[in-house]
Amino acid sequence: MSTATARPPLPVKMVIAGGFGVGKTTTVAAISEIEPLTTEASITEVAAGVDDLTHTPHKTTTTVAMDFGCITLDPTLKLYLFGTPGQDRFGFMWDDLVEGALGGLVIVDTRRLDDCFAAVDYFENKGLPFAVGVNVFDGSLGHDLDEVRWALDIGENVPLVLFDARERGSVRDAxxxxxxxALARAER
Known part of the structure; x- marks a missing residue:
């Protein structure tokens, strides 16, 4: 009787994107099976003058390069998660982070929809499959999903989901x- 050699899981790269303070680092940390790699730096007085802390007054750090984590979904598939920095001044890094990605999750805070337009536009322009994850901060949803879809001007082909960036199961579902x-697109 021969024993089959176990194959390692297929690696799949996925990007977590969105504006400043929407929950990208939290999302990666909530689901990662390893200690996530983060590139957090303290928010300085200069950055506080540039980055709007109105809705995140307790935020003391910000991602300056990327977040990285991974999750094995089953013995055949492992997601490698790359979180983008949220500020425009770090946008030059996005092309490198997105290279080779199968898809992306654009995280939205309904209190500041303007902050996610750049991420939505980026994925649309790249032709990369993405879903929009509305992060429900403290159980609060500022706008219903139809209003969010309209405000972001995204078609019905872009999935729009509610999730909580702090909850592992919620992040997994998103x-x-x-x-x-992405798999449906690949099969076409």
Whole structure:
């Protein structure tokens, strides 16, 4: 009787994107099976003057390069998660972070929809499959999903999901939506 050699899981790269303070680092940390790699730096007085801390008054750090984590979904599939920095001044890094990605999750804070337009536009221009994850901060949803879809001007082909960036199961479900979307596109 021969024993089959176990194959390592297929690596799949996925990007977590969005504006400043929407929950990208929290999302990666909530789901990662390893200690996530973060490139957090303290928010200085200069940065506080540039970055709007109105809705995140207790935020003391910000991602300056990327976040990285991974999750093995099953013995055949492992997601490698790359979180983008949220500020425009670090946008030059996005092309490198997105290279080779199967899809993306754009995180939205409904209190500041303007902050996610750049991420939505980026994925649309790249032609990369993405879903929009509305992060429900403290159980509060500032706008219903139809209003969010209209405000972001995204078509019905872009999945729009509610999730909580702090909850592992909620993050998993949002990432599975992106994965299903990307796999469906690959099969076409």
């Amino acid at each position: 990432l599975l939506v992106v994965l299903e979307l």
